[in-house]
Amino acid sequence: GILANFRKILLYLLAAAFGEIFIIFGALVLGWPLPLMAGQILWINLVSDGFPALALTVDPKRKGLMQEPPINPRENLLNFEIKVLITLVSFFAGISTLIIFFLVWSKSGDLVYARSLAFALLGANSLFYVFSCRSLRQPIWQTNIFDNFWLFLAVGIGFCLLASAFYFPPLVF
Numbered sequence: 001g002i003l004a005n006f007r008k009i010l011l012y013l014l015a016a017a018f019g020e021i022f023i024i025f026g027a028l029v030l031g032w033p034l035p036l037m038a039g040q041i042l043w044i045n046l047v048s049d050g051f052p053a054l055a056l057t058v059d060p061k062r063k064g065l066m067q068e069p070p071i072n073p074r075e076n077l078l079n080f081e082i083k084v085l086i087t088l089v090s091f092f093a094g095i096s097t098l099i100i101f102f103l104v105w106s107k108s109g110d111l112v113y114a115r116s117l118a119f120a121l122l123g124a125n126s127l128f129y130v131f132s133c134r135s136l137r138q139p140i141w142q143t144n145i146f147d148n149f150w151l152f153l154a155v156g157i158g159f160c161l162l163a164s165a166f167y168f169p170p171l172v173f
Contacts, residue, residue, distance in 0.1 A: 001061035003071065009056045011082050012133045015089035016049050016126050022094030023122070027101075033111055035101040035118040040165075047161040048123040051154035052130040059134055059148050081136060089129060097122050116166070123162040127155050 020041055027035050036044075078086075097118050105114035130151065132140045146152065165171045 001065055003077075004062065004065070005057055005059050007077060007079075007082060007136075008059060008133045009053050010077060011085055011089075011136075012056060012130055013049060013053055014078075015086045015093070015129070015133075016044070018086060018090035019093035019097070019122065019125075020044070022090055023097050023101075023118070026094060026098050030098075032102065032105070035097060035115060036122070037115065040115070040119040043162075043165055043171075044119070044123045044126060048126045048158045051158050052127065052151060055148060055151035055154040056130070056133065058150055062135065062137070085136070093122060093125050093129075096125070119165070120162065124159070127158045127162070130155060 020036070023035055027033070100121055101114050101118040104117050105111060108114065131143075131145050134140075134145075134148070134151070135143045
């Protein structure tokens with residue numbers, strides 16, 4: 001159970017990190033201004049990713065875990081399935097954020113507004129995505145998202161802190 005939760009945390013954090021790398025790298029390759037500032041990336045990593053990752057440590061163990069064969073001790077923490085998921089989620093988060101950033105920036109010409117929207121999208125994406133990390137064997141609609149009270153609380157706090165970056169003057173980027 002501990003290993004399963006550790007893999008969930010790795011999947012969640014690495015997908016978020018590689019998504020951010022994809023966004024910055026994509027913007028540089030395309031010759032665009034950076035869609036996210038350093039402070040925004042740090043805020044997402046500390047606030048939007050930190051609390052949910054901590055809450056995943058106490059995620060309930062899946063039913064039937066003890067009936068499964070033991071895990072091979074030589075198996076990597078990042079097995080093929082997790083690597084594929086990290087790649088897909090990072091790609092989706094990166095592409096969607098780059099598209100929104102470009103559309104808003106090209107239509108309005110307002111770089112600050114486009115960056116703000118990219119920041120909000122990436123932070124919200126990360127907070128929603130954590131629920132799908134809870135089970136690698138079942139789709140999200142077949143899992144009980146209310147099983148982990150701490151995760152629900154962490155996501156709620158994450159959304160409040162994400163919004164505070166827009167509405168609390170000392171935090172406005």
